[in-house]
Amino acid sequence: MRIDTELLSWWLFLACAIGFTAMAVRERDALFVVSSLFFLAACVVFLVGRRSD
Helix, strand or coil: CCCCHHHHHHHHHHHHHHHHHHHHHHHCCHHHHHHHHHHHHHHHHHHHHHHCC
16 A cells, blocks of 8 residues: 555645644634634645645
8 A cells, every 4th residue: 555645744734734723713813813724725725736636
């Protein structure tokens, strides 16, 4: 079985983005929330775009 390391790394980035967003909401830091949501969106967009290849 061959592991797609690029795909795995993007899923790990997505997990980090979710964690960062949760921390930002907990800290009530608006800039941190916005930045984390942009990072989360970028990971999702990349994963969706990768699927269409």
